[in-house]
Amino acid sequence: MAILKIARMGHPVLATPARIVEDPSAPEIRRLIKDMVETMMDANGAGLAAPQVHVPLRVVVFQAPEERSDPGQSEEERFDHTAPQTVLINPQIEVLGPEIEGGWEGCLSVPGLRGWVERPAHIRYRGLGLDGETIERVARGFHARVVQHECDHLEGRLYPSRMTDLSRLIFESEIRHFHSREGQAAS
Numbered sequence: 001m002a003i004l005k006i007a008r009m010g011h012p013v014l015a016t017p018a019r020i021v022e023d024p025s026a027p028e029i030r031r032l033i034k035d036m037v038e039t040m041m042d043a044n045g046a047g048l049a050a051p052q053v054h055v056p057l058r059v060v061v062f063q064a065p066e067e068r069s070d071p072g073q074s075e076e077e078r079f080d081h082t083a084p085q086t087v088l089i090n091p092q093i094e095v096l097g098p099e100i101e102g103g104w105e106g107c108l109s110v111p112g113l114r115g116w117v118e119r120p121a122h123i124r125y126r127g128l129g130l131d132g133e134t135i136e137r138v139a140r141g142f143h144a145r146v147v148q149h150e151c152d153h154l155e156g157r158l159y160p161s162r163m164t165d166l167s168r169l170i171f172e173s174e175i176r177h178f179h180s181r182e183g184q185a186a187s
């Protein structure tokens, strides 16, 4: 396993749509995923997409732990708000409702910054897991946000291009001046 170098905003690999993984069980895909997980953990990120490590393939890893979920939710709702460390190969997202939610995002490819991004609050996603199994889940809250953020990387999009108010693109060290929500981990 290895910790991989993370591409930063401006590198063309981050602005290019990623390719479908033709053989999800290939040894090089398994190696890539293991290295991506290690890189994400090393960088203390909530998620990582393959283009961020200079590999233009449709692979993401992410996690949405309990401590990031809104404590005000019911147990059933919290279930949709959390996800264990997850690998998705060739993921697809379906928006489940009109509700839009804003939240602070960061990105390991845009270090030091946070931006307020509005996204669909309720989604379903599907993809293949590390062992080729189909993963299908409904997601809300931070869980829905991190999956959309990672899948945006596969379309060559970074979160600033989703922002509607660039006055809310700030340095993370200044986030205390905003009272709405605490900053989220970068992904």
Ligand code: NI
Pocket (backbone or CB within 6 Å): 106, 107, 108, 109, 149, 150, 153, 186, 187
């Ligand atoms: Ni990112």
